[in-house]
Amino acid sequence: MPDTPPAPPAPSNSDRDIEDPLRPETKAKFKAKASSQYFDPCQEAANRSIRCLNRNVGDRDMCSDYFQAYRDCKKKWIEDMKEEKRRKTRMSLF
Secondary structure, three states: OOOOOOOOOOOOHHHHHHOOOOOHHHHHHHHHOOOOOOOOOOHHHHHHHHHHHHHOOOOHHHHHHHHHHHHHHHHHHHHHHHHHHHHHHHHHHO
C-alpha cells in the first residue's frame, strides 16, 4: 500500500472570517503602518497555502482550496482599497 499524505482540511467558514481583510482591525493596522512598511492583510491565508504545499510535498492539486481562499482574500482587499480611494477622491471634489 503506497504511503500517500492525508488530504488537507478545507478552510472552514470560521477560517475565512479570520482572514477577512475588511475587518476594522485589519484596516486600522493598514492605516497605522508607516508608508515604507509592507502589510499584507492576507498573509495568514498565504501561510496556510505554503504549509499545505509543505505537507503535501508540493502537490498543488491538494491545496487548491487554500489557494482559492488566498485569491478571494486578495481580491476583496484590493476591491475595498479601490473603493475607498474612489470615495476619498469624490469627497475631495466637493
